[in-house]
Amino acid sequence: MINLSGVNTLDKGFEVSVMDGPLSGLRIIDSTTVYAMPTAMYILGDMGAEVIKVENPVASRVRAASVFPDNDPGEKPWNRDGGFHRLHRSKYSIALNLKQPEAVEVFKDLVRTSDVLAENNRPGVMARLGLDYESLYELNPRLVYFSFSGFGQTGPWKDFQGIGRMFELTSGVSQFTGYPEEGPRRVGGAWFDPPNGWMAVFAILSALHHRNLTGNGQRVDFSMYQMGVATVGDAILDYIANGRNGQIMGNRHPFLAPYGAYPCKGEDQWIAIAIENDKQWLELCRLMGSPLWVKSDKFSDGLSRWHNQDELDHHVGAWTSGYYHTKLMTLLSGAHIPSGAVMTAEEVLTDSHMKERKFFEEVTFPPKSRMGSRVYTGSPWKMSQTPSYIRRPPPDLGEHNEFILTEMLGRSKSQIDELYSLGAITKEPVPLPKPEPKKSEAELLAIKEKEVKDGTLAGYDPDYKSKLGMK
Amino acid sequence: MTKGALHNFRVIDLSSYIAGPFCARLFGDYGADVVKVEHPGAGDMARSFGPFFKDDPHPEKSLLFLYLNYNKRGITLNLNNSSGRKLFKELIKSADVLIEDFDPGYLEERGLGYGSLAAVNPELVMTSITPFGQTGPYKNYPGSHIVYEALGGVMYTSGASDRAPLAHGHPQSLYIGGVSASHSTSAALFARNQIGCGQHVDVSLTEVVAAHHTGPTTRYAYTGEIERRAPHNEAGSAKGGAHFEGVIPVKDGFVGATFQRGAGRRGTLADYLRLVGRPDLLEPEYEESLPAGRLTDEQDQLLLSVLKDWGKYEYFTTAASESWVAAVVQNSGDLANNPHLHERGFYTEMKHPIVGKIQIPGEIFRLPESSFKLRYPTPLLGEHNIEMYCGDLGYSREDLVRLHQLGAV
Numbered sequence: 001m002i003n004l005s006g007v008n009t010l011d012k013g014f015e016v017s018v019m020d021g022p023l024s025g026l027r028i029i030d031s032t033t034v035y036a037m038p039t040a041m042y043i044l045g046d047m048g049a050e051v052i053k054v055e056n057p058v059a060s061r062v063r064a065a066s067v068f069p070d071n072d073p074g075e076k077p078w079n080r081d082g083g084f085h086r087l088h089r090s091k092y093s094i095a096l097n098l099k100q101p102e103a104v105e106v107f108k109d110l111v112r113t114s115d116v117l118a119e120n121n122r123p124g125v126m127a128r129l130g131l132d133y134e135s136l137y138e139l140n141p142r143l144v145y146f147s148f149s150g151f152g153q154t155g156p157w158k159d160f161q162g163i164g165r166m167f168e169l170t171s172g173v174s175q176f177t178g179y180p181e182e183g184p185r186r187v188g189g190a191w192f193d194p195p196n197g198w199m200a201v202f203a204i205l206s207a208l209h210h211r212n213l214t215g216n217g218q219r220v221d222f223s224m225y226q227m228g229v230a231t232v233g234d235a236i237l238d239y240i241a242n243g244r245n246g247q248i249m250g251n252r253h254p255f256l257a258p259y260g261a262y263p264c265k266g267e268d269q270w271i272a273i274a275i276e277n278d279k280q281w282l283e284l285c286r287l288m289g290s291p292l293w294v295k296s297d298k299f300s301d302g303l304s305r306w307h308n309q310d311e312l313d314h315h316v317g318a319w320t321s322g323y324y325h326t327k328l329m330t331l332l333s334g335a336h337i338p339s340g341a342v343m344t345a346e347e348v349l350t351d352s353h354m355k356e357r358k359f360f361e362e363v364t365f366p367p368k369s370r371m372g373s374r375v376y377t378g379s380p381w382k383m384s385q386t387p388s389y390i391r392r393p394p395p396d397l398g399e400h401n402e403f404i405l406t407e408m409l410g411r412s413k414s415q416i417d418e419l420y421s422l423g424a425i426t427k428e429p430v431p432l433p434k435p436e437p438k439k440s441e442a443e444l445l446a447i448k449e450k451e452v453k454d455g456t457l458a459g460y461d462p463d464y465k466s467k468l469g470m471k
Numbered sequence: 472m473t474k475g476a477l478h479n480f481r482v483i484d485l486s487s488y489i490a491g492p493f494c495a496r497l498f499g500d501y502g503a504d505v506v507k508v509e510h511p512g513a514g515d516m517a518r519s520f521g522p523f524f525k526d527d528p529h530p531e532k533s534l535l536f537l538y539l540n541y542n543k544r545g546i547t548l549n550l551n552n553s554s555g556r557k558l559f560k561e562l563i564k565s566a567d568v569l570i571e572d573f574d575p576g577y578l579e580e581r582g583l584g585y586g587s588l589a590a591v592n593p594e595l596v597m598t599s600i601t602p603f604g605q606t607g608p609y610k611n612y613p614g615s616h617i618v619y620e621a622l623g624g625v626m627y628t629s630g631a632s633d634r635a636p637l638a639h640g641h642p643q644s645l646y647i648g649g650v651s652a653s654h655s656t657s658a659a660l661f662a663r664n665q666i667g668c669g670q671h672v673d674v675s676l677t678e679v680v681a682a683h684h685t686g687p688t689t690r691y692a693y694t695g696e697i698e699r700r701a702p703h704n705e706a707g708s709a710k711g712g713a714h715f716e717g718v719i720p721v722k723d724g725f726v727g728a729t730f731q732r733g734a735g736r737r738g739t740l741a742d743y744l745r746l747v748g749r750p751d752l753l754e755p756e757y758e759e760s761l762p763a764g765r766l767t768d769e770q771d772q773l774l775l776s777v778l779k780d781w782g783k784y785e786y787f788t789t790a791a792s793e794s795w796v797a798a799v800v801q802n803s804g805d806l807a808n809n810p811h812l813h814e815r816g817f818y819t820e821m822k823h824p825i826v827g828k829i830q831i832p833g834e835i836f837r838l839p840e841s842s843f844k845l846r847y848p849t850p851l852l853g854e855h856n857i858e859m860y861c862g863d864l865g866y867s868r869e870d871l872v873r874l875h876q877l878g879a880v
Contacts, residue, residue, distance in 0.1 A: 022662035047658050067690045082693040086685045122733065152837075157811040160791035161733055166798035169718065169727040170787075175802040176640030179630070184718050184725050184800050187629040187639050188620070194683045195647040201654040203836045205661055206501050210476035210841040212664065221837040226817055229806055231646040233832040237534035238522035239803035240830055246803055251617060251638050254521070259617065261626065261635040268699070270636055272626065274615035333612035338602075340618035340677075342636050344697050345687035348624040353609040359678050360688075375692045377685050380678035381655040382604070384585075385670035386662045388655075448696065455632045455702040464695030 021048015022386040026208075028116040029054055029107075030091060035190055036164055036224065037120045037148050038087040039197030040204070044116075045090025046379060046388040052110060052404060053088060055397060057095045057430045069371060071444050073436055078397050078429050079369065085394035086376055089363060094405075095398030095426050098129050103424035109409045111136050111143060116204055120148040123159060133219040144207040145219040148200060152223030162224050164193030171228025172235065175246035184248060195231070196224045257306040258284075261342060262317045264325040268458065270342035271325045273316070273332065278302060283335045288319050344458055349375065349468060357382075362470060365393045373471045398427035475502015476841035480660065483508060483562055484543060486572040487515040489642055490676065491600050492539040493649030494656065495570050499542030500835070500843050506562070506859065507543040507850060511880060514547070514852045515540070524826045530852060531825040537849045538831065541821060545850025546859045547880050550581055554879035559583060560591050561864050567669075568656055572600045575610050585671040595669040596659040600652050604675035614676055619644040623680025628687055632702045648679045718800060719775065724783040727798030728774070728790070738795065740770065746793055747786075749777045819845045856880055 026049040030041040033056075045051040055061075060078070067082040074080050096103040108131075111117060117136065119126055126132050133145045147153060150162015168174050168191045169184065178185035200222055207220055229236070238244045253259035253274070261270045275281050281302070285294045293299070293315050298308040305312055320328060325341035332339035343351065349360060361378045365371035371393075379388045405411040405419070419425045439447075451457040461467065480503040484495035492507075492515065499505035509515050517536040524532040548562075549555040560583075563569065569588065571578065578584050585597050599605060602614025620626045620638040630637030652674045659670050681688070687698040718725050730737045741757040744750060752773065778786065783799045790797035801809070807830070812818065819833035834843035860866045860880065874880045 022658040025665065043654070067693045069693050071694055082689045083686070086689040151811060152815055155811040155814040157788075157791070161731075161794060161796045163731070163796050166727045166729070166796060169725070169798035169800045172801050172803060172806045173639060173641060173643060174718065174725075174800050177637070178640070178718075179634060179637070183720065185630070185637065186718065186727075187637055188625040188643075188684060189628070189686050191639075191643070191683075194685075195650055198647065198650045198654055199835065202497060202650065202657055203838070205654060205657040206476040206841070207838055208661065209480075209657070210838065213476075213479065214840075216840060218838060218840040221839070223815070223836070226812070226815065226835050229812065229817070230832060230835045231643060232641060232803065232806070233538040234522065234535040235641065235803045236806050236832055237538055237829070239807050241524045241534060241826075242522060242526055244522065244803070246641065249640055251635065251640075259615075261617070261621070261638070263635075268632070270621075270626075272615075272617040272621035272638070274617050276615065333609070336613050338613040338615040338618050340614075340621035342621045342626045343624050344627050344699075345624055345691040346697050348622070348681055349688055349691060351622075353603060353607040354678070354681070356607040357604055357675070357678070359675075359681065375688075377682045377688060379655070380651055380676075380682040381672050381674040383655065383659055383662075383670055383672050385666060385668065386659070388658075451696075456699060458627075458697040458699040460697060461691075461695040464691060468692060470692070 020386070021046070021388060021391075022383060024048035024386075026050065026116070027114040028052065028118065029110055029114050031117065031119040031121070032148065033059065033120065034163070035087065035193035036196040037118055037200060039194050040200040041118060042087055042090050043197065043201050043379070043388075044204070046390060048386070048388070048391070051091040052114075052400075053091045053093045053395070054107065054110070055093055055095045057097055057397065057426045057428070060429060060433070061397065062433070069374075071447075072438065074370070075435065076396075076428075077433070077436070080371065082374070085374070088394040089376060090391040091395060092392075092400040092404060093395035093398055094401050097423055097426065097430065100422055100424035102419055102422055104129055104131070106405070106409070106419070106424070107131060108136075108139055110404075112139050113408065114140070114143065115208065116144045116146060118146040118148065118200070118204070123149070123153070137217070141217060142211060142215065143217040144204060144211065145217065146200070146204055146207070146222065147219060148196075148222045148224070150223065151225050153221045157225075163190070164196065164224065165190035167192040167224050167228045171225060172232040172246070173228065176235075176248060178248045178250070180248050180250050192224060192228045196227050199227045252309065255302075255306060257302070257309045258312050258316045260313060262313070262320040264320055264323055264328060264341075266324065269325045271320055271323075271328050271332075272340045272342060273320075274338040276338065280337050281305070284332070284337055287331060287335060287337075291315075291319075346461060346464070346467070361390045363390050363393050364471065369396070372465075375468050375470060396427070397429065398425065401425045401427065474841065475500075475844060475846075476838055478502035478504075480504070480567040481506065481565055482568040482570065483566045484570050486570050486600060488517050488520070488572075489535070489539060489645035490648040490652065491570050491572045492517065493646055494598070494600070494652040496539055496542055497649070497653045497835075498568070498656075499846065500833070501838065502841065502844075502846075503568075505543040506566075506855075507540055507545040508548045508559075508562070509545065509852060511547040511549050511853070511878070518852070524829075529825075537821075537823065537826065537829070541831065541849045542846050543850060544847060544855040544859065545853065546856050547853040549879050550578075550583065552877065552879045554874055554877050556581060556583060558860070558864070558874070558879060560588070562859075563588050563591050563595060565863070566592065566595060567660060569595060569597045570600070570652070570656070571597070575599075575601055575605045589669065593668050594663060596656055596663065596672065597669070598652055598656045598659075598672040598674060600648060600674045600676065602676050604678065605673045609677075616642040616644050619648075619676045619680045622677045624684045624687055625680055628684075628698050628700050630700050632700050636700060644676060644680050647683065648674065648676045651679045651682070719778050721778055721781045721783050721786055725800035726778070726781070726783050726786045727800070728778065728786075729796045731796040732794050733796075743774070744777065746790060746795065747777050747781070752777065821845060821848045823848045824851060853880070
């Protein structure tokens with residue numbers, strides 16, 4: 001159902017035309033939580049779809065990983081969490097308490113006018129609310145009903161809870177990852193959350209292409225586990241054909257050397273170098289000033305280099321230690337040797353290449369939120385005709401209750417008032433969390449200092465706002 | 472079951488190795504007509520990369536290539552040859568998507584840049600997957616998996632702070648790069664219905680990793696704090712992590728354990744000891760729900776000791792059945808034999824002319840009305856030359872021989 005109500009009338013001075021994004025004209029209900037699916041939903045929102053986040057006011061937005069502007073949760077911490085904001089830009093928010101039948105009716109009205117419903121509720125929850133696929137099909141046979149779960153809707157593990165950071169283990173990636181003498185590790189935070197969201201976008205679009213051809217929606221069954229396993233398919237075939245399991249090799253490569261992270265000048269500074277052929281190796285030797293050791297038989301060919309990696313890495317590391325990482329990267333990459341400085345978040349955010357590509361996007365919040373402006377990652381691809389970009393700031397809880405009920409569903413002011421009085425809609429969490437005592441500057445500084453001392457923080461930059469050009 | 476959801480699209484896969492071929496295969500998995508175009512002679516570089524079937528390094532036995540290129544037809548084509556370039560433009564006429572991963576400028580130099588191809592077929596969606604994208608100061612720099620994880624910010628926060636930063640030991644950045652390319656390409660096809668033309672999609676693998684790793688960049692943009700990988704933890708359980716969420720050694724392998732029960736709920740240490748059958752170790756204070764912070768060293772040691780006699784699947788299924796979030800470190804053999812994956816229909820048998828019958832990982836998600844199907848086994852190099860050049864493009868067999876002798880195919 002292509003509806004053309006996607007013109008943004010809410011944010012003054014931020015008018016968006018209907019044909020602007022690749023998915024302009026689509027309406028999507030985001031009944032998902034946590035990480036992977038909210039990621040999928042913000043991508044669809046960045047692409048121009050009208051994404052309506054249906055929030056449960058009883059579930060807390062604020063979680064252990066919350067990050068507040070200057071560590072100040074403020075009076076309404078649920079509207080100030082960067083951990084939430086980064087996953088919920090380009091969305092509208094309606095806070096519906098689905099324990100109220102009137103709220104379920106609002107949900108159903110949204111379903112009648114929407115193209116996609118995405119949900120990652122525990123099995124049985126949607127059926128209990130009367131929002132299972134069969135019931136919603138009656139209301140809108142064109143609906144793509146997207147069910148996302150850890151292990152899918154069938155199979156012996158279907159009822160198990162699954163979260164992204166645990167799937168690195170269960171999906172088989174950790175069998176390769178870690179320091180060799182120590183055992184498997186996880187790398188990159190909740191590794192499988194974003195890619196599952198990304199694959200979910202592909203799956204949703206596939207179902208929409210099917211609908212363009214047939215007119216019919218369907219219920220998609222998506223499991224995080226399978227998406228993760230699909231990224232190690234070549235290794236599974238190695239077992240099936242050769243009986244071989246993965247090995248933990250640190251940063252090393254199964255047949256290329258030198259390949260790894262090498263120390264650079266300064267504290268905890270590193271560069272990744274990947275030598276993929278003889279030509280690159282000879283170029284590296286030249287840049288190193290052709291020292292005597294490179295002439296040894298141990299390093300004269302690729303196979304010998306691979307077998308003598310301990311010694312090789314020692315020599316290469318001794319050379320890289322004399323350089324700053326970004327300077328060395330310019331030298332190596334300029335000579336067509338694959339290399340990359342191991343960058344901190346600050347370095348990624350201020351990198352000249354990322355800047356020229358305008359990869360990071362600045363979002364200005366409404367003045368009353370006192371959030372100022374903040375910077376978020378954009379899309380890792382650019383479309384020449386229908387750009388994706390952050391279309392609206394992350395919404396406050398229930399920020400668009402009135403807009404959605406009035407403009408999209410045609411409810412009257414008195415009907416909306418009644419929904420508020422019933423508690424079917426709200427703008428505040430239920431129950432209201434106890435306000436945390438505001439920490440003084442000195443207390444906040446002491447927390448940072450402790451984290452630096454413990455080693456979990458490399459440092460902190462009081463001038464971060466000006467460095468990122470944020471207001 | 473109808474045809475696959477994407478069956479009215481033709482995709483030309485001019486890419487190699489992992490990211491581009493995985494992206495193109497996803498289109499083939501859900502019905503698109505994917506034509507894999509390889510350079511005559513060596514073909515896709517994945518053909519020379521392992522692992523290989525029975526450890527026999529033969530270009531038709533690369534398991535990496537076999538895995539990433541089923542559901543495609545395969546032809547050879549030489550873009551350095553004038554007849555080859557003419558054939559390529561003829562192929563482009565009937566294509567909806569072109570996926571390519573050459574260095575920026577390579578196709579332009581051959582008169583095959585986006586502008587030239589759009590002149591042949593304005594509806595073409597061309598997706599270019601490169602280390603750094605088509606623009607910017609690094610655009611001509613070479614890339615590699617570990618380079619993307621370094622520059623995207625993943626490595627600095629992974630591993631232990633007293634050791635070198637750590638990348639994934641398997642080219643994850645390339646697989647997820649393929650996923651990112653697939654949904655942007657699909658969105659461009661969707662937009663075509665509305666705007667009436669195709670477009671160029673410029674994917675940067677470095678940005679793919681940076682777009683993944685949004686936690687530390689957001690934290691810096693909110694607080695100025697620079698996150699780092701955690702210190703090494705001698706106890707080993709938390710592997711330096713902030714919570715009891717590390718990789719824990721058990722009797723026959725490793726498991727992942729957490730205090731999380733469902734979304735946002737946490738169990739207590741007491742609940743946990745009851746779960747693992749050690750109520751004898753209960754202390755009254757363990758009934759308190761644990762704070763979100765780190766465990767004490769004693770609690771850490773306690774948990775390590777109570778888990779060491781468990782089997783990995785015994786622990787995983789016991790904890791997960793009681794709604795605890797848990798994980799099990801599975802290796803390739805575990806995955807090949809996993810009953811859940813088999814019951815879900817994840818594996819499909821493929822009959823390949825050289826390798827024979829082999830079980831391949833297949834369906835990633837289920838579209839019941841238009842689902843995954845193994846339509847073509849992985850093509851041999853140039854297997855469909857006659858079908859494409861003589862059938863689709865209408866060349867005579869004699870001309871195909873001429874094209875071959877001219878080095879075009």
